[in-house]
Amino acid sequence: MTSSNSPIQLYNTMSKSKQVFTPLDEKNVRMYVCGPTVYDHAHIGNARPAIVFDVLFRLLRHVYGENHVTYLRNITDVDDKINARAARDFPNLSLNEAIKKLTKTTEQQYQSDMSELGCLEPSGQPRATDHIAEMVTMIEELIAKGHAYEAEGHVLFAVKSYKQDDEVKYGRLARRSLDDMIAGARVEVAPYKRDPMDFVLWKPSDAGLPGWDSPWSKGRPGWHIECSAMSKKYLGEVFDIHGGGIDLSFPHHENELAQSCCANGTEEMAQIWMHNGFLQINGEKMSKSEGNFFTVDELLHTEKFGGQQWPGDVLRVAMLMKSYREPIDFSLGKLEEATKILARWKKSMADLGLSFTEETREEYAGFGPCSKMVAALSNDMNMAGVLAELHRHSKGDRLHNARRLFGSLKLLGVVTFDSMRAWEKIQNTDTTNIDTAPIEMAITSRLTALTEKNWAEADKIRDELAAEGIKLIDGKDPETGARTTTWEVVK
RNA sequence: GGCCACGUGGCGGAGUGGUUACGCAGCGGAUUGCAAAUCCGUGUACCCCAGUUCGAUUCUGGGCGUGGCCUCCA
Numbered sequence: 042m043t044s045s046n047s048p049i050q051l052y053n054t055m056s057k058s059k060q061v062f063t064p065l066d067e068k069n070v071r072m073y074v075c076g077p078t079v080y081d082h083a084h085i086g087n088a089r090p091a092i093v094f095d096v097l098f099r100l101l102r103h104v105y106g107e108n109h110v111t112y113l114r115n116i117t118d119v120d121d122k123i124n125a126r127a128a129r130d131f132p133n134l135s136l137n138e139a140i141k142k143l144t145k146t147t148e149q150q151y152q153s154d155m156s157e158l159g160c161l162e163p164s165g166q167p168r169a170t171d172h173i174a175e176m177v178t179m180i181e182e183l184i185a186k187g188h189a190y191e192a193e194g195h196v197l198f199a200v201k202s203y204k205q206d207d208e209v210k211y212g213r214l215a216r217r218s219l220d221d222m223i224a225g226a227r228v229e230v231a232p233y234k235r236d237p238m239d240f241v242l243w244k245p246s247d248a249g250l251p252g253w254d255s256p257w258s259k260g261r262p263g264w265h266i267e268c269s270a271m272s273k274k275y276l277g278e279v280f281d282i283h284g285g286g287i288d289l290s291f292p293h294h295e296n297e298l299a300q301s302c303c304a305n306g307t308e309e310m311a312q313i314w315m316h317n318g319f320l321q322i323n324g325e326k327m328s329k330s331e332g333n334f335f336t337v338d339e340l341l342h343t344e345k346f347g348g349q350q351w352p353g354d355v356l357r358v359a360m361l362m363k364s365y366r367e368p369i370d371f372s373l374g375k376l377e378e379a380t381k382i383l384a385r386w387k388k389s390m391a392d393l394g395l396s397f398t399e400e401t402r403e404e405y406a407g408f409g410p411c412s413k414m415v416a417a418l419s420n421d422m423n424m425a426g427v428l429a430e431l432h433r434h435s436k437g438d439r440l441h442n443a444r445r446l447f448g449s450l451k452l453l454g455v456v457t458f459d460s461m462r463a464w465e466k467i468q469n470t471d472t473t474n475i476d477t478a479p480i481e482m483a484i485t486s487r488l489t490a491l492t493e494k495n496w497a498e499a500d501k502i503r504d505e506l507a508a509e510g511i512k513l514i515d516g517k518d519p520e521t522g523a524r525t526t527t528w529e530v531v532k
Numbered sequence: 533g534g535c536c537a538c539g540u541g542g543c544g545g546a547g548u549g550g551u552u553a554c555g556c557a558g559c560g561g562a563u564u565g566c567a568a569a570u571c572c573g574u575g576u577a578c579c580c581c582a583g584u585u586c587g588a589u590u591c592u593g594g595g596c597g598u599g600g601c602c603u604c605c606a
Contacts, residue, residue, distance in 0.1 A: 088606085215535075215536085285606065287601075287606080288600075290536090291535095291602070330604080363545065364545085374543075378543095382556090425547085494565070499565085500565095503567085513568075515564070
């Protein structure tokens with residue numbers, strides 16, 4: 042375990058302030074993040090929480106030890122959007138078969154996308170459909186305690202029952218009173234609801250829709266109950282951090298909070314609620330309903346955005362170039378800047394003396410991050426401060442800087458030993474796969490032309506090589522002062 | 533309409549009650565025959581109006597603007 046000289050501080054949506062993070066149990070720091078509903082490919086906005094909380098996961102592991110952090114990210118595989126999409130995409134299959142196929146392939150795509158973006162696999166990724174029994178149990182508890190009621194095969198959570206000292210607590214995360222919510226509500230209220238804001242815990246399924254037996258009906262769970270049931274099972278009734286996109290704060294997290302606290306009889310569900318801001322495109326939210334989105338897969342493997350493919354590490358750096366709580370504008374300029382910065386970081390590590398080979402693997406594994414960078418990261422993941430430290434090391438002139446840069450980038454999940462090794466190989470492969478003799482000859486000819494001050498001939502040779510993608514880099518021998526010329530392949 | 537967040541130099545993007553963020557671009561210089569690459573240097577910015585203060589971009593109040601949530605949503 043690495044000792045931390047600056048405590049981790051995190052912004053808590055519940056208290057609307059940054060607070061010092063103290064784990065309930067530092068031998069087992071527990072974090073739950075709402076994961077994907079697997080009905081469609083993840084777009085780059087969906088990747089933001091995955092990346093943001095992956096960085097937090099890595100920081101927690103760094104501070105508390107790799108084996109002392111449990112990070113759970115659920116897979117929602119029961120949902121009306123899934124049913125609709127499955128019926129649309131696989132009309133020839135039975136609905137259940139279609140759903141199985143859709144959720145399975147979508148989940149595989151998600152895992153592969155997140156992995157390419159440098160995200161570690163969470164400690165666990167529970168699926169909703171594997172936990173129907175736990176959900177039913179929790180719903181029964183809620184009914185028994187008077188927090189839920191059955192109506193026409195549905196079970197609803199009674200929002201007004203979540204109170205303390207006659208004060209309704211429902212709405213405390215979103216900081217909204219029930220009256221405000223009802224006034225602004227745009228939903229049609231089902232007649233069997235006791236209160237307009239009551240939400241579904243269980244609903245009946247028609248024949249043909251996925252359904253499970255329950256005391257109330259053959260049906261399926263509402264959206265929010267899965268997170269309450271699964272977080273309880275794996276993380277306990279109260280855990281450390283609950284995260285997700287800002288849009289989930291209401292109603293999803295509000296409802297989870299109410300369910301969990303009422304079912305478990307606890308004051309809190311999580312110590313800290315964290316929410317990442319949205320990704321915007323041209324100043325507006327990227328969303329599937331707006332149609333202004335690019336999937337992770339498209340960015341990685343097609344030229345649909347900006348006419349080129351974007352490597353996972355570039356997307357990751359671009360995503361981390363702004364505070365996680367702020368909206369981030371996804372633009373070509375940002376990706377280009379990230380590309381440039383990342384290339385320079387890699388180059389400076391090599392220039393400062395790092396070489397990624399089997400011989401150095403073990404030694405390099407011991408390189409840790411820059412402590413100032415960890416301090417910045419600990420300050421509610423202040424990426425701007427982190428970037429400044431990375432730039433400082435990148436501009437350094439000692440091997441120490443390269444080690445720190447590597448250690449820091451490794452902690453952020455931007456590079457790994459193997460990714461650097463592959464990068465280094467590409468740098469070399471580009472030059473070894475080419476017949477170098479003609480190039481060397483051309484360079485010699487050019488140097489001769491240069492000594493004769495035959496600029497036209499020298500430039501002609503340079504242009505000819507450039508046309509073949511060979512870029513010449515002139516330098517000066519530090520001792521003799523004579524011109525030296527090296528070359529590289531322009532990709 | 534209600535709730536919330538934000539408004540910083542050409543752009544991106546931190547932070548602070550009085551002192552350099554950082555990056556990109558630009559500009560100047562070194563180097564060069566010219567380029568490229570590299571290095572060095574360079575920018576008195578903080579939405580508007582009041583208030584608190586010796587002093588506010590930073591705190592308070594009001595205004596304007598942008599975005600989000602209030603319905604599935606990362």
